[in-house]
Amino acid sequence: MGDYFVLAISCIFVNNILLAQFLGNCPFLGTSKKMETATGMAMAVVFVLVLAGVITWITDTYLLKPLNIEFLRTLSFILIIASLVQFVEMFLKKSMPALYAGLGIFLPLITTNCAVMGVCLININEEYTFMQSVVSSFSYAVGFGLALVLFAGIRERIIIARVPKPLQDTSIGLVTAGMIALSFFAFKGMV
Amino acid sequence: MAQSMVKEFTKGLWAELPPFRLVLGLCPVLAVTKSVENGIGMGIATTFVLVCSNLLVSLLRNIIPAKVRIACFIVIIATFVTVVELVMQAYTYPLFLKLGIFIPLIVVNCIVLGRAEAFASKNSPIFAIADGLGMGIGFTLSLGALGAVRECFGNGTILGNPVFGSDFQPFTFMVEAPGAFVCLGLMLCLMNLIGKK
Amino acid sequence: MREMINMVVVLTLLSVFSGGLLAAVRTGTKDKIEQQVLKFQKAPAIKQILSDVSNDPLQDRFKIMDNDQELTFFVGKHDGKADAITFETSGKGFSGDIGLMVGINIESDEIIGVCVTTHSETPGLGSKAKDDPKFVSQFAGMAIDKNFAIKKNGxxxxxxxxxxxxxxxxxLAAQKAQEIYKRLKPEIEKQTAQLAN
Structure with a gap:
């Protein structure tokens, strides 16, 4: 149990997917202008990432490795993620319209979110067990959400501030992200 | 004809320079630009995938049914990414190790899928190649430039050659994660400044 | 209905094409990749540890299954006698795993030397493990039953x-090597003897 806790802390803070591993930066900058969209995106990522982590782990362990076709990993993972996103979208639309209304528009964006694909690959590269993969997928997603929501909070304030013209929008966003990354840097060496 | 081809090629170099103007495909931009070599290596790998997938998508654009086009694009892109992965592993192994997980992640680089969807699926193969090549070279140059700045300050070298003399204290911040964000942000600001005039 | 069939056919053909291409590239690069892994990751460390051997340790290697893990051992010969082995273990560092090649003399049960193979430690601080000869040379000549923990931990x-x-x-990596060596010693001796003949 303790090991899982350490793994979770390391995935959420120390190796934060956005700020230390640089994965999923497109939605990080794209959906962080408003708190509302940021939380929506964060929820959608948690949802899809856990599912994708589980399914890709099973595929890799019981299909690719026994058949010795690991070179097809990239291809199969992206197809799994793409179809998973489609499936989740259809499922939510039919059975949970309320949740769909909240997450709906973010789902298609997740296919090309490299955080999802990245975590699935990390799970395999680090040779995690099934439980470890579940914990790491969930914690990475939480870390993603945490950074995204923090960032959105700051960005909402920046809009009010007077920023020099060439620095506006994405440019100041990146510099801000750098500052948040710097604060997350303090977690390094903790685990 | 020749003129418009040049136009498709050059737009990737400045007007629609991928990571800066379109703000797409940022993850590899931030992650692998610790040195010039890494940045350019990543750029070339991406260019290869971009050109090949653009060509194939454009050739098949009338055959691929509209409903499953994204799935088809993904299969095509993933195939070429895997080719790059294997070839790099076989011939440039040290670089492959340094770039690590970001090679398979070319598959989710928004630029590649974006060009397939927005350009290659609507234009003839020659234009698609010109577009892919332009975008790819623009991407490579941007990665190289960012890599140069970060390597120069963060490590005191460019392409492994010291530039500051022996008593230079490396500004390690630049090669770590936060430096990547700040550096890219400031370069974007610089581009906006130049673009204004 | 026609549309359905069309979609299925196109997707199937595309997958077949992609599978075929990848399988071909895979077969073409397989041996090259294995060589590269040996050459770049293991060879420098092995050469450093087994600098005075009369054979090529990269050629004289064998594999042992340890639980679920396959370990590769490289054998070095002194004066025609196979008495040295090296293998790789890993320990958790500041950021990610540190790979450590450990050389052991199987006759005297002494460490010949250790060498860091892969790490992603902070440049200038943790990365010294690879460059600073003073630190790793501490291990050389120590008997295998010594305590390889740091002084603070006894x-x-x-x-x-x-x-x-x-x-x-x-x-930690050295301690792991110690455990593996103790556990697998009979098997290692048997395999080494076989290679020597």
Whole structure:
């Protein structure tokens, strides 16, 4: 149990997917202008990432490795993620319209979110067990959400501030992200 | 004809320079630009995938049914990414190790899928190649430039050659994660400044 | 209905094409990749540890299954006698795993030397583990039943100043090697003897 806790802390803070591993930066900058969209995106990522982590782990362990076709990993993972996103979208639309209304528009964006694909690959590269993969997928997603929501909070304030013209929008966003990354840097060496 | 081809090629170099103007495909931009070599290596790998997938998508654009086009694009892109992965592993192994997980992640680089969807699926193969090549070279140059700045300050070298003399204290911040964000942000600001005039 | 069939056919054909292409590239690069892994990751460390052997340790290697893990052992010969082996283990460092190649003399049960193969430690601090000869040379000549923990934890290894976590990582990897060696010694001796003949 303790090991899982350490793994979770390391995935959420120390190796934060956005700020230390640089994965999923497109939605990080794209959906962080408003708190509302940021939380929506964060929820959608948690949802899809856990599912994708589980399914890709099973595929890799019981299909690719026994058949010795690991070179097809990239291809199969992206197809799994793409179809998973489609499936989740259809499922939510039919059975949970309320949740769909909240997450709906973010789902298609997740296919090309490299955080999802990245975590699935990390799970395999680090040779995690099934439980470890579940914990790491969930914690990475939480870390993603945490950074995204923090960032959105700051960005909402920046809009009010007077920023020099060439620095506006994405440019100041990146510099801000750098500052948040710097604060997350303090977690390094903790685990 | 020749003129418009040049136009498709050059737009990737400045007007629609991928990571800066379109703000797409940022993850590899931030992650692998610790040195010039890494940045350019990543750029070339991406260019290869971009050109090949653009060509194939454009050739098949009338055959691929509209409903499953994204799935088809993904299969095509993933195939070429895997080719790059294997070839790099076989011939440039040290670089492959340094770039690590970001090679398979070319598959989710928004630029590649974006060009397939927005350009290659609507234009003839020659234009698609010109577009892919332009975008790819623009991407490579941007990665190289960012890599140069970060390597120069963060490590005191460019392409492994010291530039500051022996008593230079490396500004390690630049090669770590936060430096990547700040550096890219400031370069974007610089581009906006130049673009204004 | 026609549309359905069309979609299925196109997707199937595309997958067949992609599978075929990849399988071909895979077969073409397989041996090359294996060589590259040996050459770049293991060879420098092995050469450093087994600098005075009369054979090529990269050629004289064998594999042992340890639980679920496959370990590769490289054998070095002195004066025609196969008495040295090296293998790789890993320990947790500041950021990610540190790979450590450990050389052991199987006749005297002494460490010949250790060498860091892969790490992603902070440049200038933890990365010293690879460049600083003083730290890793502590292990050379130690008997295999000594305590390889750092001094603070009751062992015999001095830490590198400013890089405690990395030092612990290396010491952990060495302790792991110690365990593996003790556990697999009979098997190692048998395989080494076979190779020598």
């Amino acid at each position: 062992g015999e290894i001095d830490v590198m100043s400013g890089a405690t976590v990395t030092s612990v990582g290396v010491s």
